Amino acid sequence: MRIGLGSDHNAFEMKESIKKYVKELGHDVYDYGCEDSCSEVDYPEIAFKVADDINADKIDRRILVCGTGIGVAIAAGKVPGIRAALCHDTYSAERAQKSNNAQVLTMGAKIIGIELAKQIVKVYLESEFPGGNSARKIQQITDKEQEFLKGATV
Template identity: 80%
Template structure:
């Protein structure tokens, strides 16, 4: 598979370790950055990985930041992307088998690299099973399309 990999500065070291590991597993890695420990904002990296998947340039994505939360939120803003924050192998398996999540996210300040490798391996070895899960994923896709067409009611709240 062709895997898009990205991080912010908080997870640079994790990303670099995962890059080598994913290649050892036999997958191609496209590194979307960051490329050093210098401070960088994660949204653009997450958007690029999500867009790469939607444009069929990537099969899946793996994103890391301090907690994994920010990159999950950002990647999930790309229409059609389902990003799953996983810090254990069971969740990583279910992210793919039950939710067809194209993007796995993790936090470098939450788990260590050895567990992250196990999570990545499980995620990459798991495949969407469809069935009852397919129906649920389709409901999510349908609602997203409804929002994109402007058919759904939007409630925006401004926070200061």
């Protein structure tokens, strides 16, 4: 799979560890930044870059990390078509994909450790969306999003 990965400066070390781990699992990684832990980087900038590629069909799944994981989840979720899931345990990561077909996994580097983050990433990447009853629910979300977009003014 092609995995998009990004972080702000608060989660740089976790991003780097996840990048190495995802490559070890045999996936291609597209690193959207940030480049180090010293330069302050606003998380929306990174989240938008990672999430925007949904429209280009360039990335299969995305992983975003910041201090808590909350900011990147909110920012990525503002991009039409994106379902971002904040997960700090493996069960939530599995359900993010199996129940919600989440294209973005978010985590907080100040909330969980790197080893747990790796376990969460592995479960998320190994889980598949089966459709079924969940597909109907995802369609409801998509329909509401489209309704809002049609009513949006520039």
